[in-house]
Amino acid sequence: MTSLPDEQTTQLVAGRLLEMADDELILSHRNSEWTGHAPILEEDIAFANIAQDEMGHALIWYELLRSLTGRDPDRLVFFREPCEYRNLQMVELPKGDWAFTVLRQYLFDTWEAGHLEALEQSRFTPVAEAAQKIGKEERYHLRHTAAWLCRLGRGTEESNSRMQAALDQLWPFHSQIWAAPPDYERLVTESLMPDLARLGSLWEDRVRTELSEAGLTPPGFGQPSAPLRDEHTEHLQPLIEEMQQVARLETEAGW
Amino acid sequence: MSEITENEVWEALGSITDPEIPVISIVELGVVRTVRVDAERTVVEITPTFSACPAYQAMAGSVERKLREMGATGVEVRTVLHPPWSTDWLSDEAREKLRRFGLAVPDRHQGNLEGAIEAGQAACPYCGSSNTRQTNPFGCTPCRAMGFCQDCRQPFEQLKPL
Numbered sequence: 241m242t243s244l245p246d247e248q249t250t251q252l253v254a255g256r257l258l259e260m261a262d263d264e265l266i267l268s269h270r271n272s273e274w275t276g277h278a279p280i281l282e283e284d285i286a287f288a289n290i291a292q293d294e295m296g297h298a299l300i301w302y303e304l305l306r307s308l309t310g311r312d313p314d315r316l317v318f319f320r321e322p323c324e325y326r327n328l329q330m331v332e333l334p335k336g337d338w339a340f341t342v343l344r345q346y347l348f349d350t351w352e353a354g355h356l357e358a359l360e361q362s363r364f365t366p367v368a369e370a371a372q373k374i375g376k377e378e379r380y381h382l383r384h385t386a387a388w389l390c391r392l393g394r395g396t397e398e399s400n401s402r403m404q405a406a407l408d409q410l411w412p413f414h415s416q417i418w419a420a421p422p423d424y425e426r427l428v429t430e431s432l433m434p435d436l437a438r439l440g441s442l443w444e445d446r447v448r449t450e451l452s453e454a455g456l457t458p459p460g461f462g463q464p465s466a467p468l469r470d471e472h473t474e475h476l477q478p479l480i481e482e483m484q485q486v487a488r489l490e491t492e493a494g495w
Numbered sequence: 496m497s498e499i500t501e502n503e504v505w506e507a508l509g510s511i512t513d514p515e516i517p518v519i520s521i522v523e524l525g526v527v528r529t530v531r532v533d534a535e536r537t538v539v540e541i542t543p544t545f546s547a548c549p550a551y552q553a554m555a556g557s558v559e560r561k562l563r564e565m566g567a568t569g570v571e572v573r574t575v576l577h578p579p580w581s582t583d584w585l586s587d588e589a590r591e592k593l594r595r596f597g598l599a600v601p602d603r604h605q606g607n608l609e610g611a612i613e614a615g616q617a618a619c620p621y622c623g624s625s626n627t628r629q630t631n632p633f634g635c636t637p638c639r640a641m642g643f644c645q646d647c648r649q650p651f652e653q654l655k656p657l
Binding site: 282285286288289290292293294295296297299300303369370372373374376377379380383384 | 543545546547548549574576577579580608609612630631632633634635637655657
Protein backbone atom coordinates (compact mmCIF):
# COMPACT_ATOMS: atom_id res chain seq x y z
CA MET A 241 0.00 0.00 0.00
CA THR A 242 1.22 3.48 -0.73
CA SER A 243 -0.98 5.39 1.72
CA LEU A 244 -1.95 4.68 5.31
CA PRO A 245 -5.56 3.91 6.27
CA ASP A 246 -6.23 6.57 8.91
CA GLU A 247 -4.83 9.46 10.93
CA GLN A 248 -4.03 7.39 14.00
CA THR A 249 -1.98 4.89 12.01
CA THR A 250 -0.21 7.75 10.24
CA GLN A 251 0.77 9.28 13.58
CA LEU A 252 2.04 5.94 14.89
CA VAL A 253 4.16 5.30 11.79
CA ALA A 254 5.45 8.88 11.89
CA GLY A 255 6.40 8.46 15.55
CA ARG A 256 8.43 5.36 14.81
CA LEU A 257 10.09 6.99 11.75
CA LEU A 258 11.20 9.86 13.97
CA GLU A 259 12.90 7.40 16.34
CA MET A 260 14.67 5.68 13.45
CA ALA A 261 15.77 8.98 11.89
CA ASP A 262 17.01 10.38 15.20
CA ASP A 263 19.06 7.22 15.89
CA GLU A 264 20.83 7.58 12.55
CA LEU A 265 21.38 11.31 12.94
CA ILE A 266 22.85 11.25 16.44
CA LEU A 267 25.07 8.25 15.72
CA SER A 268 26.22 10.01 12.56
CA HIS A 269 27.11 13.10 14.56
CA ARG A 270 29.09 11.08 17.10
CA ASN A 271 31.00 9.29 14.33
CA SER A 272 31.73 12.56 12.57
CA GLU A 273 33.64 13.63 15.69
CA TRP A 274 36.41 11.25 14.60
CA THR A 275 37.01 13.13 11.33
CA GLY A 276 40.62 14.25 11.47
CA HIS A 277 41.23 12.34 14.72
CA ALA A 278 40.89 8.64 13.91
CA PRO A 279 43.85 6.44 14.87
CA ILE A 280 44.89 5.80 11.26
CA LEU A 281 44.16 7.54 7.96
CA GLU A 282 42.13 4.62 6.55
CA GLU A 283 39.81 4.73 9.54
CA ASP A 284 39.48 8.48 9.32
CA ILE A 285 38.17 7.96 5.79
CA ALA A 286 36.05 4.96 6.76
CA PHE A 287 34.32 6.62 9.69
CA ALA A 288 33.79 9.89 7.84
CA ASN A 289 32.02 7.76 5.20
CA ILE A 290 30.02 5.78 7.73
CA ALA A 291 28.94 9.04 9.38
CA GLN A 292 27.93 10.44 6.00
CA ASP A 293 26.01 7.30 5.07
CA GLU A 294 24.08 7.36 8.36
CA MET A 295 23.23 11.01 7.71
CA GLY A 296 21.88 10.01 4.30
CA HIS A 297 19.79 7.29 5.92
CA ALA A 298 18.50 9.71 8.54
CA LEU A 299 17.42 12.01 5.71
CA ILE A 300 15.52 9.20 3.98
CA TRP A 301 13.48 8.59 7.15
CA TYR A 302 12.98 12.33 7.82
CA GLU A 303 11.78 12.82 4.22
CA LEU A 304 9.33 9.97 4.60
CA LEU A 305 8.17 11.55 7.83
CA ARG A 306 7.69 14.83 5.95
CA SER A 307 5.54 13.09 3.35
CA LEU A 308 3.26 11.88 6.17
CA THR A 309 3.17 14.93 8.43
CA GLY A 310 4.59 17.86 6.49
CA ARG A 311 7.32 18.38 9.12
CA ASP A 312 10.45 19.89 7.55
CA PRO A 313 13.64 17.82 8.16
CA ASP A 314 15.83 20.91 8.68
CA ARG A 315 13.42 22.29 11.28
CA LEU A 316 13.33 18.93 13.04
CA VAL A 317 17.10 18.63 13.19
CA PHE A 318 18.10 22.20 13.95
CA PHE A 319 15.22 23.62 15.93
CA ARG A 320 14.09 20.91 18.31
CA GLU A 321 15.05 20.89 21.97
CA PRO A 322 17.09 17.93 23.30
CA CYS A 323 14.06 16.59 25.20
CA GLU A 324 12.15 16.38 21.90
CA TYR A 325 14.70 14.01 20.37
CA ARG A 326 13.70 10.33 20.27
CA ASN A 327 17.06 8.65 19.74
CA LEU A 328 18.44 5.75 21.79
CA GLN A 329 20.63 6.63 24.73
CA MET A 330 23.28 4.28 23.33
CA VAL A 331 23.93 6.51 20.31
CA GLU A 332 24.21 9.76 22.26
CA LEU A 333 26.99 8.58 24.61
CA PRO A 334 30.30 10.38 23.96
CA LYS A 335 32.51 8.79 21.32
CA GLY A 336 34.92 7.43 23.94
CA ASP A 337 38.02 5.64 22.71
CA TRP A 338 38.32 3.81 19.39
CA ALA A 339 37.18 0.53 20.95
CA PHE A 340 34.00 2.15 22.25
CA THR A 341 33.20 3.72 18.87
CA VAL A 342 33.82 0.49 16.97
CA LEU A 343 31.81 -1.63 19.39
CA ARG A 344 28.86 0.76 19.43
CA GLN A 345 28.81 0.88 15.64
CA TYR A 346 29.01 -2.92 15.50
CA LEU A 347 26.04 -3.27 17.89
CA PHE A 348 24.02 -0.75 15.90
CA ASP A 349 24.97 -2.29 12.52
CA THR A 350 23.97 -5.80 13.59
CA TRP A 351 20.66 -4.46 14.90
CA GLU A 352 20.07 -2.54 11.69
CA ALA A 353 20.83 -5.58 9.51
CA GLY A 354 17.92 -7.53 11.05
CA HIS A 355 15.69 -4.50 11.46
CA LEU A 356 16.04 -3.39 7.83
CA GLU A 357 15.48 -6.90 6.53
CA ALA A 358 12.22 -7.00 8.50
CA LEU A 359 11.25 -3.50 7.37
CA GLU A 360 11.57 -4.65 3.75
CA GLN A 361 8.49 -6.77 4.46
CA SER A 362 6.38 -3.77 5.52
CA ARG A 363 3.05 -3.53 3.73
CA PHE A 364 3.63 0.24 3.57
CA THR A 365 5.58 0.45 0.30
CA PRO A 366 7.63 3.61 1.01
CA VAL A 367 9.07 1.98 4.18
CA ALA A 368 9.83 -1.31 2.39
CA GLU A 369 11.56 0.49 -0.49
CA ALA A 370 13.61 2.74 1.79
CA ALA A 371 14.71 -0.26 3.85
CA GLN A 372 15.88 -2.06 0.73
CA LYS A 373 17.91 0.95 -0.39
CA ILE A 374 19.49 1.50 3.03
CA GLY A 375 20.10 -2.21 3.57
CA LYS A 376 22.33 -2.49 0.50
CA GLU A 377 24.58 0.31 1.71
CA GLU A 378 24.65 -0.94 5.30
CA ARG A 379 26.42 -4.14 4.23
CA TYR A 380 29.61 -2.10 3.99
CA HIS A 381 29.30 -0.88 7.57
CA LEU A 382 28.65 -4.27 9.12
CA ARG A 383 31.52 -5.94 7.30
CA HIS A 384 33.81 -3.19 8.50
CA THR A 385 32.77 -3.11 12.15
CA ALA A 386 32.54 -6.92 12.41
CA ALA A 387 36.14 -7.11 11.19
CA TRP A 388 37.20 -4.57 13.83
CA LEU A 389 35.32 -6.45 16.56
CA CYS A 390 37.35 -9.54 15.78
CA ARG A 391 40.62 -7.66 15.31
CA LEU A 392 40.44 -5.77 18.59
CA GLY A 393 38.68 -8.47 20.63
CA ARG A 394 41.28 -11.06 19.70
CA GLY A 395 44.19 -8.65 19.29
CA THR A 396 46.41 -7.70 22.18
CA GLU A 397 45.70 -7.79 25.88
CA GLU A 398 45.17 -4.04 25.81
CA SER A 399 42.83 -4.04 22.79
CA ASN A 400 40.78 -6.84 24.37
CA SER A 401 40.52 -5.08 27.72
CA ARG A 402 39.46 -1.83 26.04
CA MET A 403 36.77 -3.66 24.08
CA GLN A 404 35.57 -5.39 27.24
CA ALA A 405 35.44 -2.03 29.04
CA ALA A 406 33.42 -0.60 26.13
CA LEU A 407 31.05 -3.55 26.28
CA ASP A 408 30.61 -3.14 30.05
CA GLN A 409 29.68 0.49 29.44
CA LEU A 410 27.35 -0.11 26.46
CA TRP A 411 25.54 -3.26 27.50
CA PRO A 412 23.29 -1.63 30.12
CA PHE A 413 21.79 0.41 27.27
CA HIS A 414 21.23 -2.46 24.86
CA SER A 415 17.65 -3.46 25.66
CA GLN A 416 16.27 -0.02 24.80
CA ILE A 417 16.92 -0.87 21.15
CA TRP A 418 13.86 -3.16 20.95
CA ALA A 419 11.57 -1.20 23.28
CA ALA A 420 8.45 -0.31 21.32
CA PRO A 421 6.64 3.04 21.62
CA PRO A 422 3.05 3.12 22.97
CA ASP A 423 0.43 1.47 20.69
CA TYR A 424 3.19 0.21 18.38
CA GLU A 425 1.60 -3.25 18.55
CA ARG A 426 -1.09 -2.05 16.16
CA LEU A 427 1.49 -1.46 13.45
CA VAL A 428 2.83 -4.99 13.95
CA THR A 429 -0.67 -6.48 13.68
CA GLU A 430 -1.20 -4.62 10.42
CA SER A 431 2.25 -5.68 9.09
CA LEU A 432 3.34 -2.06 8.73
CA MET A 433 6.27 -2.35 11.15
CA PRO A 434 8.16 -5.39 12.48
CA ASP A 435 7.86 -7.01 15.92
CA LEU A 436 10.74 -5.35 17.78
CA ALA A 437 10.82 -7.82 20.69
CA ARG A 438 11.27 -10.75 18.29
CA LEU A 439 14.03 -8.89 16.41
CA GLY A 440 15.63 -7.97 19.72
CA SER A 441 15.83 -11.55 20.81
CA LEU A 442 17.37 -12.66 17.48
CA TRP A 443 19.79 -9.76 17.67
CA GLU A 444 20.87 -10.55 21.20
CA ASP A 445 21.53 -14.20 20.29
CA ARG A 446 23.63 -13.11 17.35
CA VAL A 447 25.73 -10.53 19.16
CA ARG A 448 26.28 -12.81 22.19
CA THR A 449 27.71 -15.45 19.84
CA GLU A 450 29.91 -13.02 17.94
CA LEU A 451 31.09 -11.23 21.08
CA SER A 452 32.03 -14.55 22.59
CA GLU A 453 33.98 -15.47 19.44
CA ALA A 454 35.83 -12.18 19.86
CA GLY A 455 36.72 -13.08 23.45
CA LEU A 456 34.24 -10.65 25.03
CA THR A 457 31.57 -11.29 27.64
CA PRO A 458 28.51 -9.10 28.21
CA PRO A 459 28.22 -8.14 31.88
CA GLY A 460 25.55 -9.94 33.87
CA PHE A 461 23.56 -6.82 34.50
CA GLY A 462 21.44 -4.46 32.46
CA GLN A 463 18.97 -1.70 33.07
CA PRO A 464 16.01 -3.03 35.05
CA SER A 465 13.67 -1.56 32.45
CA ALA A 466 14.42 0.25 29.23
CA PRO A 467 13.97 4.03 29.52
CA LEU A 468 11.44 5.76 27.30
CA ARG A 469 12.80 7.54 24.26
CA ASP A 470 12.09 10.97 25.70
CA GLU A 471 14.52 10.25 28.53
CA HIS A 472 18.12 11.13 27.77
CA THR A 473 21.52 11.08 29.43
CA GLU A 474 23.34 14.32 30.25
CA HIS A 475 25.39 13.85 27.07
CA LEU A 476 22.68 14.70 24.55
CA GLN A 477 22.30 18.39 25.35
CA PRO A 478 25.90 19.46 24.55
CA LEU A 479 25.77 17.43 21.33
CA ILE A 480 22.55 19.14 20.21
CA GLU A 481 23.88 22.57 21.17
CA GLU A 482 26.95 22.06 19.01
CA MET A 483 25.01 20.56 16.10
CA GLN A 484 22.44 23.39 16.05
CA GLN A 485 24.77 26.28 16.81
CA VAL A 486 25.35 27.53 13.28
CA ALA A 487 21.76 27.04 12.07
CA ARG A 488 20.44 29.00 15.04
CA LEU A 489 22.80 31.93 14.47
CA GLU A 490 20.96 32.88 11.28
CA THR A 491 17.65 31.09 11.19
CA GLU A 492 16.60 32.22 7.72
CA ALA A 493 19.92 31.55 6.00
CA GLY A 494 19.91 29.45 2.84
CA TRP A 495 22.58 26.81 2.21
CA MET B 496 -0.12 21.54 -25.13
CA SER B 497 3.57 21.31 -24.28
CA GLU B 498 5.74 21.30 -27.38
CA ILE B 499 8.55 19.38 -25.74
CA THR B 500 8.71 15.62 -26.23
CA GLU B 501 9.97 13.03 -23.76
CA ASN B 502 12.83 12.19 -26.11
CA GLU B 503 13.92 15.81 -26.14
CA VAL B 504 13.95 15.81 -22.33
CA TRP B 505 16.07 12.64 -22.22
CA GLU B 506 18.46 14.19 -24.71
CA ALA B 507 18.73 17.43 -22.73
CA LEU B 508 19.31 15.59 -19.44
CA GLY B 509 22.05 13.63 -21.22
CA SER B 510 24.08 16.85 -21.30
CA ILE B 511 24.16 17.12 -17.48
CA THR B 512 27.22 15.51 -15.93
CA ASP B 513 27.85 14.22 -12.42
CA PRO B 514 29.70 17.16 -10.80
CA GLU B 515 32.20 14.77 -9.20
CA ILE B 516 32.63 12.48 -12.23
CA PRO B 517 32.35 14.96 -15.12
CA VAL B 518 32.98 12.35 -17.82
CA ILE B 519 29.57 10.69 -17.78
CA SER B 520 26.06 12.09 -17.81
CA ILE B 521 23.45 11.53 -15.13
CA VAL B 522 21.50 9.52 -17.71
CA GLU B 523 24.48 7.19 -18.28
CA LEU B 524 24.97 6.99 -14.52
CA GLY B 525 21.42 5.69 -14.11
CA VAL B 526 20.32 8.58 -11.89
CA VAL B 527 17.50 9.61 -14.25
CA ARG B 528 14.78 6.94 -13.99
CA THR B 529 11.68 8.16 -15.83
CA VAL B 530 10.51 11.14 -17.85
CA ARG B 531 6.83 11.92 -18.35
CA VAL B 532 5.54 14.84 -20.36
CA ASP B 533 1.89 15.75 -20.84
CA ALA B 534 -0.03 18.93 -21.53
CA GLU B 535 0.31 20.32 -17.99
CA ARG B 536 3.31 18.65 -16.48
CA THR B 537 6.90 17.58 -16.99
CA VAL B 538 7.83 15.04 -14.34
CA VAL B 539 11.32 13.58 -14.00
CA GLU B 540 12.10 10.88 -11.46
CA ILE B 541 15.68 10.62 -10.24
CA THR B 542 17.40 8.32 -7.74
CA PRO B 543 20.59 8.77 -5.69
CA THR B 544 23.56 6.43 -6.23
CA PHE B 545 24.37 6.21 -2.51
CA SER B 546 21.82 7.80 -0.17
CA ALA B 547 24.33 10.33 1.14
CA CYS B 548 25.77 11.28 -2.25
CA PRO B 549 26.96 14.87 -1.76
CA ALA B 550 26.43 15.65 -5.46
CA TYR B 551 22.79 14.56 -5.50
CA GLN B 552 21.26 17.93 -4.63
CA ALA B 553 23.40 19.58 -7.30
CA MET B 554 22.18 17.03 -9.86
CA ALA B 555 18.54 17.58 -8.88
CA GLY B 556 19.05 21.34 -9.21
CA SER B 557 20.65 20.93 -12.64
CA VAL B 558 17.73 18.83 -13.86
CA GLU B 559 15.25 21.45 -12.73
CA ARG B 560 17.21 24.30 -14.34
CA LYS B 561 17.60 22.40 -17.58
CA LEU B 562 13.85 21.71 -17.80
CA ARG B 563 13.05 25.38 -17.21
CA GLU B 564 15.60 26.46 -19.82
CA MET B 565 13.81 24.22 -22.31
CA GLY B 566 10.55 25.99 -21.48
CA ALA B 567 8.96 22.88 -19.95
CA THR B 568 5.65 23.42 -18.17
CA GLY B 569 4.72 22.21 -14.67
CA VAL B 570 8.24 21.05 -13.86
CA GLU B 571 8.52 18.50 -11.08
CA VAL B 572 11.68 16.62 -10.07
CA ARG B 573 10.97 13.70 -7.74
CA THR B 574 13.26 11.36 -5.84
CA VAL B 575 12.51 7.65 -6.04
CA LEU B 576 14.36 4.96 -4.07
CA HIS B 577 13.11 1.92 -5.90
CA PRO B 578 14.64 0.01 -7.56
CA PRO B 579 17.77 0.90 -5.55
CA TRP B 580 20.61 2.17 -7.71
CA SER B 581 23.12 -0.44 -8.83
CA THR B 582 26.58 -0.34 -10.41
CA ASP B 583 25.22 -3.10 -12.69
CA TRP B 584 23.24 -0.40 -14.52
CA LEU B 585 26.39 1.19 -15.96
CA SER B 586 26.67 0.40 -19.66
CA ASP B 587 29.89 -0.88 -21.22
CA GLU B 588 30.34 2.53 -22.82
CA ALA B 589 29.96 4.30 -19.47
CA ARG B 590 32.41 1.86 -17.87
CA GLU B 591 34.98 2.66 -20.54
CA LYS B 592 34.56 6.41 -19.99
CA LEU B 593 35.02 5.94 -16.23
CA ARG B 594 38.09 3.78 -16.76
CA ARG B 595 39.69 6.45 -18.95
CA PHE B 596 38.89 8.95 -16.18
CA GLY B 597 40.90 6.71 -13.80
CA LEU B 598 37.96 5.19 -11.96
CA ALA B 599 37.72 1.39 -11.95
CA VAL B 600 34.26 -0.17 -12.14
CA PRO B 601 33.62 -3.60 -10.58
CA ASP B 602 32.21 -6.34 -12.82
CA ARG B 603 28.42 -6.75 -12.78
CA HIS B 604 27.40 -8.78 -9.73
CA GLN B 605 23.93 -9.64 -11.07
CA GLY B 606 22.35 -9.59 -7.66
CA ASN B 607 25.17 -11.26 -5.73
CA LEU B 608 26.18 -8.06 -3.97
CA GLU B 609 27.65 -9.83 -0.95
CA GLY B 610 29.94 -11.84 -3.25
CA ALA B 611 31.08 -8.68 -5.03
CA ILE B 612 31.82 -6.91 -1.75
CA GLU B 613 33.66 -9.99 -0.49
CA ALA B 614 35.82 -10.09 -3.64
CA GLY B 615 36.38 -6.34 -3.14
CA GLN B 616 38.45 -5.90 -6.26
CA ALA B 617 38.28 -4.39 -9.73
CA ALA B 618 40.59 -4.39 -12.74
CA CYS B 619 43.23 -1.65 -12.70
CA PRO B 620 42.00 1.34 -14.72
CA TYR B 621 45.55 2.11 -15.90
CA CYS B 622 46.97 -1.23 -17.09
CA GLY B 623 43.89 -3.47 -17.05
CA SER B 624 45.47 -6.05 -14.72
CA SER B 625 43.23 -8.05 -12.40
CA ASN B 626 46.12 -8.51 -9.99
CA THR B 627 44.81 -5.78 -7.68
CA ARG B 628 43.82 -5.56 -4.05
CA GLN B 629 41.44 -3.30 -2.22
CA THR B 630 43.28 -1.05 0.21
CA ASN B 631 40.21 0.58 1.73
CA PRO B 632 36.54 -0.32 1.28
CA PHE B 633 35.78 3.40 1.74
CA GLY B 634 37.00 6.37 -0.28
CA CYS B 635 36.68 10.08 -0.94
CA THR B 636 32.91 9.86 -1.53
CA PRO B 637 30.29 7.30 -0.44
CA CYS B 638 30.36 5.57 -3.85
CA ARG B 639 34.11 4.97 -3.99
CA ALA B 640 36.70 2.59 -2.55
CA MET B 641 40.47 2.51 -2.98
CA GLY B 642 42.58 -0.15 -4.64
CA PHE B 643 46.19 -0.86 -5.55
CA CYS B 644 47.49 -2.51 -8.71
CA GLN B 645 50.22 -5.03 -7.93
CA ASP B 646 51.41 -5.10 -11.53
CA CYS B 647 51.76 -1.41 -12.46
CA ARG B 648 52.17 -0.41 -8.78
CA GLN B 649 49.56 2.35 -8.97
CA PRO B 650 46.97 3.19 -6.38
CA PHE B 651 43.54 3.84 -7.91
CA GLU B 652 39.95 4.60 -7.07
CA GLN B 653 37.03 2.35 -7.88
CA LEU B 654 33.27 2.47 -7.61
CA LYS B 655 31.95 0.32 -4.78
CA PRO B 656 29.73 -2.47 -6.06
CA LEU B 657 26.10 -1.70 -5.19
